[in-house]
Structure formats: structure tokens, C-alpha cells
Amino acid sequence: MTVLLDIAFWALGLVAVLAGAAVFYVDSMARATYALALSFIAVGLQVLFLQQNYVGVVTILMMVMEMAIMAVYMVMFMGMNPALMPMSMVHDHRAALGVAAATFLGLAAGILVVDWPERRGSPPPDVTVALGEALMGEKMLVMAVISPVMVATIVAGVVLAAHRTRYDRFGDNLKRRPADDPQAGGVGR
Amino acid sequence: MAEPMPMPRSGATDSTIVTVAPGWAVVAVAILGALVVAAAALDGALSARASGEGGGGSGGVARPFGEAARLMRQRRRTTVEADSLLWRAGGGGLLITAVLMVTVIPLGEWTVFDLDVGVMWFNAMDVLVWALVWLTGWGPNSAHSLVGGYRFLAHGLGYELPLMFALVAPAIAAESLNVGEVAAAQEGLWFAVWMPVAFLVYLLGVVAFSVWGPFSPALGTDIAGGARAELAGVDRLVFETGRYALLAAGAAFAVPMFLGGGAGPLLPTWAWVLVKTAAVLAVLVWLRRRVPAFRPDKFMEVGWMVLIPAVLLQDLVVAVVMVGRS
Numbered sequence: 301m302t303v304l305l306d307i308a309f310w311a312l313g314l315v316a317v318l319a320g321a322a323v324f325y326v327d328s329m330a331r332a333t334y335a336l337a338l339s340f341i342a343v344g345l346q347v348l349f350l351q352q353n354y355v356g357v358v359t360i361l362m363m364v365m366e367m368a369i370m371a372v373y374m375v376m377f378m379g380m381n382p383a384l385m386p387m388s389m390v391h392d393h394r395a396a397l398g399v400a401a402a403t404f405l406g407l408a409a410g411i412l413v414v415d416w417p418e419r420r421g422s423p424p425p426d427v428t429v430a431l432g433e434a435l436m437g438e439k440m441l442v443m444a445v446i447s448p449v450m451v452a453t454i455v456a457g458v459v460l461a462a463h464r465t466r467y468d469r470f471g472d473n474l475k476r477r478p479a480d481d482p483q484a485g486g487v488g489r
Numbered sequence: 490m491a492e493p494m495p496m497p498r499s500g501a502t503d504s505t506i507v508t509v510a511p512g513w514a515v516v517a518v519a520i521l522g523a524l525v526v527a528a529a530a531l532d533g534a535l536s537a538r539a540s541g542e543g544g545g546g547s548g549g550v551a552r553p554f555g556e557a558a559r560l561m562r563q564r565r566r567t568t569v570e571a572d573s574l575l576w577r578a579g580g581g582g583l584l585i586t587a588v589l590m591v592t593v594i595p596l597g598e599w600t601v602f603d604l605d606v607g608v609m610w611f612n613a614m615d616v617l618v619w620a621l622v623w624l625t626g627w628g629p630n631s632a633h634s635l636v637g638g639y640r641f642l643a644h645g646l647g648y649e650l651p652l653m654f655a656l657v658a659p660a661i662a663a664e665s666l667n668v669g670e671v672a673a674a675q676e677g678l679w680f681a682v683w684m685p686v687a688f689l690v691y692l693l694g695v696v697a698f699s700v701w702g703p704f705s706p707a708l709g710t711d712i713a714g715g716a717r718a719e720l721a722g723v724d725r726l727v728f729e730t731g732r733y734a735l736l737a738a739g740a741a742f743a744v745p746m747f748l749g750g751g752a753g754p755l756l757p758t759w760a761w762v763l764v765k766t767a768a769v770l771a772v773l774v775w776l777r778r779r780v781p782a783f784r785p786d787k788f789m790e791v792g793w794m795v796l797i798p799a800v801l802l803q804d805l806v807v808a809v810v811m812v813g814r815s
Contacts (some may be wrong), residue, residue, distance in 0.1 A: 330627050337620060353606045354666070361613035365649070368619040370595055371627075372642060486787030487794045 309349045316342035329374045329385040337367035354428045506595050506669035508603045514592065517601050520763070521591050524737035524770060525730060529553035531774050539778055557726055566721035568629045576628020580724050582621040583731025590614045590738040594668045597751040597758030605810040607668035611742055612653060618698045618735065619645045622707060622716055625728065629719035634642050637715025641707035643785035644697055647792030648704070652694030658687035658807045659746045668742075672750025681747040683810075688747045688801040692794055695739030695773065699732050704778035706785055740769035 319339035323332045340363035347356030390396055424430045436443060469479040478488050531551045537549025567573075593600065593607035619642060626638020627745050660666050662684070663674035671680075681688040697704040700716075708715040720728050744750060744765045751758025753765075783791070 307575065328572065330572060334575060334578075334620065334624065353604060354609060357604075357606050357609040357613050361616050364620055365616045368616075368642060368645070369621055371623065372639070426609070448769075459759070483786055485790035486784070487790050 305349065307407070309346060312342045312346045312349075315339075316346065324389050327388060329387075330371055332389050333367050333371040333374060337364055340367070351423075351427050352431065355431070498716075505598050506603055507598055509599045509601060511601070513599070514601050518588055520596070521588065521734055521737055521741075524741070524766065525733040526553070527767065528733050528737060528770050528774050531771060532777065535775065535778060540681050546719070555614050560722055560726040563722040563725075565599040565724055566629075566719055568719055570630045570632055571719075572628045572630065573626045577724070579621045579624030579626075579628055580720060580728040580731070582624075583618065584727060584734050586614050586617045586621065587731060587734030587738040590735075591741060593668050594738075594741050595672060595745055595750065596762050597760075599759070600669060601694050604667070606666045608656055608666045608671065608746075611616075612656055613667075615652070615694070615698045615735075615739075616649065619649075622700060625720070626707075626716040631719050633713040634716055634718040636712050637707045637709070637718065640709075640785045641700060641716060643807070644704050644707065644783070644788060645786070647789040648697040651690045651792055651796035651800050652697070654797065654804055655687040655694060657674075658684045658804050661804065661807050661811055664811070668745045669750075672745035672752075675749045675752065679747060679749040679752075681743075684747070684803055684807055686799050687807075688743075690803075691743060691747065692713045692739075692769075692773065693796075695736065695743070696776065699736040699739060699773075701732065701736055703774065703780040703783045706782050709782070719791065736773055737766070737770055740773060742768040744768050 301305070316339045319335045319342065322335040323339070326332050328334060329447060341360050344356045344359035344363070350356075466474060469481060470476045476482075514661055522771070533549040533552030533556075535549070537552065556695055590611055592602040593604050593610050595603075602610075622641040623638040624636045626636070628634075659671050659674075661678045662680060663671040665671060665674070696702050700707055706715070708717050712718070714720075717725060741762075744762050748765050748769070751761045753761035756764070
């Protein structure tokens with residue numbers, strides 16, 4: 301059984317790497333996007349093998365959703381409508397290959413050269429809780445304060461980026477109801 | 490590295506969920522298949538009644554069988570410059586997604602996959618539908634079909650967050666993401682009773698990720714069938730089966746989450762799960778003709794301005810009740 305799980309774990313790793321490489325090999329936006337999604341799904345399943353079930357499932361959830369949205373934006377915003385015709389997914393071929401190979405060799409050398417520590421003690425019953433404690437722990441207050449600031453930043457960014465203001469919507473004295481929108485909403489604001 | 494994977498369960502295991510041998514997954518798939526056939530037969534009967542035909546005889550119940558036979562004999566359609574790999578993955582993926590959803594749903598005391606984060610698993614699977622429907626629209630290199638794919642994503646932006654927050658409410662009340670423990674936490678009072686907003690939003694989400702009823706503009710006749718415009722023959726059969734299977738899986742998941750799982754008098758627990766699932770599924774099939782289509786552009790605002798605040802308030806109420814109890 302353990303051998304089977306080992307094989308499955310390494311096979312998923314292989315899928316993750318190959319699908320990640322396919323992102324740059326394929327010639328279509330949709331295929332590149334979903335090759336990346338497949339790579340993330342394989343990684344998420346590998347995380348399940350590390351008994352970080354929550355982290356693994358959330359990885360799959362978030363990444364698939366993100367890729368579904370990313371495909372839309374790629375098709376929408378790339379110039380010359382390349383999404384609808386074959387296009388290369390790489391820029392500056394030679395340099396990119398060199399940098400990628402050097403990075404890979406560097407990281408792989410790191411894995412082999414570093415003196416990995418021996419395990420002390422045994423893993424806690426719930427490794428997800430342990431990971432959360434290790435990552436956040438006493439920094440929880442900081443994170444709790446930062447998150448509303450981040451949300452406010454996102455909202456402010458959207459408000460600044462939108463070319464229509466409330467005066468466009470509600471008129472100069474902000475009294476016009478319902479608002480004058482190019483695309484009417486569903487609740488009649 | 491990859492050690493054997495005992496599923497750690499949070500807290501004491503007070504629920505009596507038994508993980509069955511993997512071979513029993515075949516039975517789970519068979520039950521899902523039976524629900525699909527029943528739902529399609531009910532839809533056929535309701536269609537026949539709505540169009541005023543078939544006073545006697547089968548009355549449309551046999552319609553899905555005839556339709557399946559017709560599609561099996563029909564030639565598959567191919568289009569110019571189609572991305573067949575992504576197209577077929579999208580159309581066939583719906584059925585696989587529904588099967589993966591069903592694995593974490595306990596049938597009374599048995600379950601195929603007793604995952605400690607089963608609720609998240611279900612959520613991750615329903616997000617897969619975003620990708621699959623869009624791919625079905627993208628694959629055939631056809632304008633109408635692509636418009637359908639985008640319409641589904643537009644709906645998705647409106648329904649997915651309310652659905653996620655609706656799933657949070659039972660998990661808070663049960664203090665667990667394990668589906669069996671959520672079902673066991675409803676001793677005496679079903680979550681559907683004291684968190685009705687979450688229950689209704691959940692059902693809306695099920696209808697939405699099945700591209701069903703009010704959420705079917707992605708397959709609308711105004712765009713020549715939308716995402717399924719170019720699907721013919723067995724591809725169309727698999728796609729339609731996948732939609733029914735998602736509807737059935739969503740109805741089945743409502744039982745442990747909101748309807749007390751296998752709790753009920755006289756009958757054994759597994760029978761109650763099936764009875765409740767069939768009842769929810771029948772309501773969802775029936776609703777198809779009763780609710781008008783939600784336009785994707787307008788529904789977005791409904792989702793964000795009405796559903797998200799409503800379901801967040803529901804979560805707050807549940808959280809306050811739980812803090813008060815402890």
C-alpha cells in the first residue's frame with residue numbers, strides 16, 4: 301500500500317511538472333491557462349498526501365477558479381486577439397531558457413546539497429493546525445488588522461480606476477434615481 | 490514522504506460513519522445514475538404535461554430514454570479548428586465532477602471517502618464546473634457556444650460567493666468540515682429549519698452549477714443553444730447526463746448539510762437519505778418551469794447586493810448562537 305501511495309505521489313509530481321512545462325509549449329491561451337490549472341490540481345492532490353487536507357483542497361478550489369477567470373481576461377485584453385489564433389507562449393526564447401535552466405539547477409542543487417535536519421519528535425495529530433500556528437501564531441493580530449486595510453485598498457483602487465463617478469450615475473446633485481448606468485443592474489439602484 | 494493517509498478527524502469521533510471498501514464506489518455511481526434517470530423521467534413527464542400532450546400512456550416519462558437512444562445513433566459533430574481536447578474535457582468533465590462530489594456524501598452510516606474537509610471538497614468540485622462549462626463553450630471554435638461559456642462565468646461571479654458562505658453556516662454550527670459530523674450535529678433540529686437563508690442560497694447554487702432552470706441562459710435558445718450549441722450525438726448525451734448528475738449530487742449533499750442526514754422514523758438511515766435526496770431533486774426539477782431565467786448581467790448585482798449580505802447575516806446569526814451555546 302505504501303509503495304502504491306509513493307508511486308501516486310511521484311506520478312502527481314510528474315504531472316505537475318509536465319503540465320507546468322506545457323504552459324510554454326502549447327500555442328493557445330486556453331490550453332496554456334488550463335495546463336497551469338492541471339499543474340495546480342496535481343500539486344493540490346500531492347498536498348493531500350502530506351495530510352494537509354484543508355490546504356490541498358483549498359489549493360484546487362482557488363486555482364481552478366482563478367484560472368477560469370484568468371482565461372477570460374487573457375482572451376479579453378491581449379492585443380490582436382491572439383487568443384483566437386495560435387500564438388507562441390514564450391518571449392525572448394533563448395534568455396528565458398537560460399534563466400529557467402539556471403534557476404532549476406540552482407534549486408535542485410540546493411535540495412541535494414543542503415544538510416536536511418533529522419526529524420525531532422513526532423508529527424502532531426492535526427498537522428494543519430500545527431502549520432497554521434507555525435505560520436501565524438502570535439502574528440494573528442497583525443493579520444487581522446491588515447486584512448481590512450487590504451480590502452479597503454482594493455475598493456479604493458477600483459474606485460480610482462473607474463472612469464464613471466457617482467456624478468455620472470446620479471446627476472450633479474446626486475438626486476437621480478435610478479442611476480444612469482450603461483448596463484442596468486438587477487436591483488434597480 | 491508519502492506516508493499512508495489516515496484521515497485525521499477533528500475532535501472526538503461521535504458520529505458512526507463507516508468508510509466502505511473502495512469497490513463500493515460502483516454502488517454510489519449506480520445510485521447517482523438511478524437519480525439521474527429518475528430526474529430526467531420526471532422532467533420528461535412535466536414537459537409532456539406543460540405542452541399538453543400525452544394524457545394517457547407513459548405521459549413523457551419515457552422521453553429521456555427515447556432521447557438517449559436518438560443521441561446514441563446521431564453522428565458526433567466536428568467543427569473547423571476546434572480544440573477537441575479542451576472541448577471533450579469540458580463536456581465529459583461534468584459527469585466526473587458529480588461523481589467526485591458524491592464520494593464524500595454519507596449514505597446513512599456508510600461513506601466512500603470520509604474526508605475531514607468534505608465540505609471544502611464539495612466546494613472545490615463545484616468550482617470545477619466554472620472551468621468545464623467555459624471549456625465546452627470554447628472548444629468548438631463557435632461564436633454562439635463561446636457566448637454561452639461567458640454567460641455561465643458571469644452567472645458564476647454572481648452565485649459562487651453566496652454559495653460558499655451558505656456552506657459556511659452548517660460548518661460553523663457543526664464545528665467541523667466533515668460531512669458525517671455535520672449530519673450528526675443536527676440531532677433534533679435540522680439546519681434547514683434554523684438557517685433557512687443558507688439553505689435557500691445553497692439550493693440556488695445547486696441549480697446554478699447544474700446550469701439548470703433560471704441559470705440556463707448559458708444554454709439559451711437565443712444563442713442557438715449556447716455552450717452546447719455544437720454538441721451532438723454522444724457528446725450531447727454525456728453533457729446532459731452531467732447536468733442532471735450535478736443536480737442530483739447537489740440535492741444529495743443538501744441532505745447531510747441541512748436536512749439531518751439519515752435521521753427519520755421507521756426507515757433505516759440509508760433509506761431516509763435516499764428519500765430526502767429524491768424529494769429535493771424533484772423540487773429542483775419542478776422549479777425549472779416555475780422560475781424565469783436570470784439574466785447574467787442583472788443577476789450579478791442581485792448576487793452581490795442581496796444574496797451575499799443576506800447569507801453573511803445568516804452566518805453571523807449562526808456564529809452568535811454557537812458562541813452563546815458554548
